[in-house]
Amino acid sequence: MSLPRTAVFAAAAVAALLALAAPPAAADGKPGKPGEPARPGHGETGAGRFLLTVSGSQDTWIRGVHLSCPDATGHHPHAAEACAVLHRAEGDPDRVTGTEHECTRQYDPVTATAEGEWNGRPVVWHKTFPNACALDVATGPVFRF
Template sequence: MSLPRTAVAAAAASAALLLLAAPQAAADGKPGRQGKHGRADGTDGRFFLSVSGGQNTWIRGVQLSCPDADGHHPHAAEACTTLNKAKGDPGRVTGAEHRCTRQYDPVTATAEGEWNGRPVVWHKTFPNACALDGATGPVFRF
């Protein structure tokens, strides 16, 4: 059984972005810390977030750094605030539940990175993009 090319490409892109983030942590002089400020208040994290369609038919991703709200995330400040409330665990994020259709068009959300020096690898499949938005709020709104 072979993996679809898009899945292999997505995994390679994620790994490359995480490796590119490592020199920044070393430049900060704070082992295990990747934020520019190295804050001890629980808001220091860097993630590569991605969302893919069913059967990996498409994929999009963005880097998010907190607390600086650096990266290319269009709602970085809100996403950082949301992740801070969840202690950096995307699985603990509480979005704003709203009504969605029952259309089954699955999307998979993935977060890989670090929060306060602790590695984070999380992924979850939702029945459709509306359900993803309702469950994760601004974190995966890109």
Template sequence: MSGSEDTWMRGVRLVCEPTWHGRHPKAAEACTALDRAGGDLDTLPDATGPCTMEYDPVTVSAEGRHRGERVTWKKTFPNLCTMHSATGPVFDF
């Protein structure tokens, strides 16, 4: 995950099988969300809540495997709130 103009970067390792573990602070919730989306990060269930129209872009990416299938995903959101709203617990670290 990187903030506006690549001013900061963060990352964690998330392992969901055979049981969830890794350094993700919400590993169980993130694994559940990924399973519900079938590993397709574009279809993660949206969180509810209003976001401002502030433009402070945040880029997030994921690389790995879900149920044996390769996943490579990257997306830029207008701000941190919209990113959290669209990705739920997956990038909540």
């Protein structure tokens, strides 16, 4: 049984994004460059790194960004807002609250994933939403890229 071409492409895209998102590791095992002191607050309160992805139905498309908090670094277009929301949710995507607005009832499912760590705790999260609008209502700026 062979995998569909789109599934193979999606897996390759996620692997490439993970490779790009991996921060350099210091000799002491903490994030940052070797010999560089740890940033104040990193690993203590509200600090985390995520690879965030959103994919279409049956992995017909995928996009992703790297987000690092509290510095709000990475390629996320709304990094500061996403970090603030994640901070309030203590890094748990299930506890994120978006902004309520009207959505159509069109069924065009999207799957969102967040993989990384928050305050040293691993986070692996994925959830499928009926459409992109429902994702935005549930997660606000976190998956708005």
